[in-house]
Amino acid sequence: MNHADILIIGGGAAGLMCASVAGQRGRSVVVLEGSNRIGKKILMSGGGRCNFTNLHTDASHFLSTNPHFCKSALSRYTQWDFLALVEKHGIAWHEKTLGQLFCNESSKDIVAMLLSECNDAGVQILTQCSDISVSTKGPFQVECNHGKFSCESLVIATGGLSIPKMGASDLGYRLARQFNVPLQEPRAGLVPLTFTGPTHDLCHRLSGVSTQVKVAVTATPGKDKVAVTSIRNRDKVTVTGIFVEDMLFTHRGLSGPAMLQVSSYWNPGDAIVVDLLPGVDAGE
Ligand SMILES: Cc1cc2nc3c(=O)[nH]c(=O)nc-3n(C[C@H](O)[C@H](O)[C@H](O)COP(=O)(O)OP(=O)(O)OC[C@H]3O[C@@H](n4cnc5c(N)ncnc54)[C@H](O)[C@@H]3O)c2cc1C
Structure with missing residues (x-):
């Protein structure tokens, strides 16, 4: 049985950001990613140049049944914090319109940045993880094709349901039901x-x-x-x-x-x- 302080399911934007920050706080972190590589949706974002933040980001731009969540999250980590991270990694960027910031070169730079932050923080990333199941609560027991893990905190960062070819699955929704976490009925957003x-x-x-x-x-x-x-x-x-x-x-x-x-x-x-x-x- 492998043990981690924090186990994160999903190596997309949210999972990698969470992993790097938790690792930098001295926690042992393992990321279980289902597809063959991390951050696939980041790669296709912004037409390949990742619109990585917006100068005018604030809580009023987010739709949520709990608007206070966005307020508190954005007061603790702002667009300026993310921009500072991008600049720390020497990634060249430009403003397009309406405060939208894009990479000059490629979305690959953002994936490389997150990976480098994870590596510096000693995060272990496992790809091609399948058949993930979670049993008992606190510590959680997680099983997949790579073996058995136990962890104090379990983060579900499996993203939304769109674009299954990019690795999307309903695991997050299934786990929410399993642990009686209330769910909003999913519906399409930001679509043509x-x-x-x-x-x-x-x-x-x-x-x-x-x-x-x-x-x-x-x-x-x-x-x-x-x-x-x-x-x-x-x-x-x-x-x-x-x-x-x-x-x-x-x-x-x-x-x-x-x-x-x-x-x-x-x-x-x-x-x-x-x-x-x-x-x-x-x-x-
Ligand atoms: C075409 C397109 C362009 C976009 N452009 C932008 C942009 O320019 N700027 C912007 O901010 N946003 C953009 N977005 C939105 C952005 O990509 C998403 O909001 C963001 O990627 C969500 O991150 P996430 O970590 O929550 O989920 P995801 O990026 O979807 O990551 C979830 C991860 O979990 C993994 N996973 C899923 N199920 C399992 C399972 N059962 N077991 C193990 N792993 C699993 C997936 O493989 C994936 O790696 C764009 C989206 C699309 C589709």
Whole structure:
């Protein structure tokens, strides 16, 4: 039986950050990663250049049923702390738009940075771990194809359900159920929108066109479906998630930062209102 103070399941952005910080505090840390390499989603992030933080990050930009969690987390570790880490590793960066910071070269630099922090902290990383199961609580007993482990603290950093090809699995949700941790029903966020029927045909014809728009989600309480005409009557609807960013027509629907943002606020039955001339009076 191997023992670690802290065992982390998942070697993505969250797991590696957690591992390095815990290791630097003098704890013995083991990371169990399911795929053949760590940080695969980081590699594809930001179109290969990882949008690693935002100058305007604050708790109001996070959707959570517990907003105080984001406030306390961000007050203890800010975008400036992460930027200092990036600069410590000599990674060149630039600001794109709206405070978004990207690597000049490659997302690989961010993975290398996290790996180097983990190595310096003596973290042990095991890849291609399969059939992970967790039994008793405190100390936890964890078993996988690499053997048996016990640990004082167990961190589940297996990420979300999207892109199983990158290693995503539902292990985190299964373990939450096993240990009676309350769960929010998972739903898609930061995703492009796809349509059928006439809206699909319109988007298809315009695919490749992009423009800055103002976009918002409107919901009418108690109504399953919002009629397009009711959107004009602003006092009868709740407007959430207002963004002024670029929208892109695609072969299947709508994408671009504006639509990715607003997708996180949309629920079935809500309408999405797109102002194609933000700040411009079309009549004039
Ligand atoms: C195309 C794309 C572009 C993006 N661009 C950006 C960007 O520029 N900036 C940004 O901040 N965010 C970006 N994101 C989002 C960002 O990638 C994620 O928010 C982030 O990677 C989540 O980190 P995580 O550690 O929580 O989960 P993940 O990165 O998903 O890591 C989870 C890890 O757990 C492992 N795992 C899962 N199940 C098991 C199991 N059963 N056993 C063992 N291991 C398991 C997985 O293999 C994975 O390594 C992008 C996402 C995508 C898809």
